[in-house]
Amino acid sequence: MYKKYFVLTLIIFVFSGYLYGQDIFCPASLGRGGSSIIYSDMWAGVNNPASLVNYNTPSVSVGYQLPYGINEMSTKLLTANKPFKFGVLSTFVSQYGFDLYNESRFNIAYSRQLTPTLNASVQFNFQRNYISQSGSGQQIFSGASIYYTPIKSLSLAFVVVNPENSKVEISGEETEIISRMSAGVKWNPSSFFNISVQYDAPRYLDNTIHLGIEYIIRKMVFVRTGVYGKPYVYTLGAGVKYNRFMLDAAVMIDDVLGVSSAFGISYSFSKK
Numbered sequence: 002m003y004k005k006y007f008v009l010t011l012i013i014f015v016f017s018g019y020l021y022g023q024d025i026f027c028p029a030s031l032g033r034g035g036s037s038i039i040y041s042d043m044w045a046g047v048n049n050p051a052s053l054v055n056y057n058t059p060s061v062s063v064g065y066q067l068p069y070g071i072n073e074m075s076t077k078l079l080t081a082n083k084p085f086k087f088g089v090l091s092t093f094v095s096q097y098g099f100d101l102y103n104e105s106r107f108n109i110a111y112s113r114q115l116t117p118t119l120n121a122s123v124q125f126n127f128q129r130n131y132i133s134q135s136g137s138g139q140q141i142f143s144g145a146s147i148y149y150t151p152i153k154s155l156s157l158a159f160v161v162v163n164p165e166n167s168k169v170e171i172s173g174e175e176t177e178i179i180s181r182m183s184a185g186v187k188w189n190p191s192s193f194f195n196i197s198v199q200y201d202a203p204r205y206l207d208n209t210i211h212l213g214i215e216y217i218i219r220k221m222v223f224v225r226t227g228v229y230g231k232p233y234v235y236t237l238g239a240g241v242k243y244n245r246f247m248l249d250a251a252v253m254i255d256d257v258l259g260v261s262s263a264f265g266i267s268y269s270f271s272k273k
Contacts, residue, residue: 025047025106027047027062027080027265028066028249028265029225029238029240029265030044030048030213032213032225032227032251033213033236034213034226034227034228034234034236035229035236036197036199036211036229038052038146038199039052039148039157039185039187039197041053041055041148043058043061043080043267044064044249044265045082046082046091046092046108047093047108049122049148050089050112050122051112051120051122051146051147051158052148053084053089053091053112054084054088054113054120056082057084057089058084058269058270059084059269060081060082060267060269060270061080061267061268062079062080062268063078064078064263064265067262068258068261069259069261070260070261073099076095077095077096077097078093078094079094079095081093088112088113089111089112089113091109092109092110093106093107100133101132102131103130105128105129105131106128108124108125109125110123110124110144111123118149118150120147121147122145122146122147123145125141126144127139128140128169128178130169130171130176135171136171138176142163142165143163143164143165144163145164146158146161147159154188154189155186155187155189156187157186158183158184158185158187159182160181160182160183161181162180162181163180164180166180177204177205179206181201181203181204183200183201185197185198185200192217193216193220194215194216195215198211198213199213207231209230211227211228211229212228212229221242222239222241222242223249224238225237232257234255236253237251237252238250238252239251246267246268248266249265251264
């Protein structure tokens, strides 16, 4: 119990004014240095639903992230998508924290192709924040994204989250929900190798650059690495595809705070 109260105090003291769990890294993106908005895969609905139009396959994924080996700071994630003739519907549910402090988010998004090279999406989020000693508060906020492929080997993405700068109020105290703009670019020099760069600009926080590299072996094994932040945080990851299943795992190495890990499993309902 003392450990739980220590973690609660740490979260409130270090991250006061913001909802810490807003940056959700799926296992695949964490392995690529947090580069996430530029990939069209089964996890795309979490960070950029517009890219799901390119994936165009119904799927469901579950993931778990464990920062610095602290269970009370873990994040659980469930995401799913379903393409239709009129576009793609996707959703994800995430929960961060433990019984004394937690955040839950529900997201639903609609994506569609605007031109043969341009996709767009709109998103709606419901956020609930709970502190055992203060109560709970909830808020609705929006998001939007685009995914542009001018040529086969190059992709561009842009995402905005919470442009209205919504806040959660608990017992008369307002807490910021992070407002962020992100831009990304991915270059595929070949069908088995890609390099990505992502720039995140959150309101009131330091901007961050993510660099990711992915190497694909026979379309079955995905080897990933990356770096982001300053001081630098290094990441390693891997994915294994078997029939309709995809297993992803990643570790993040921080020289000061230690090692974080993430893993997930995805299932595609039709062969891609």
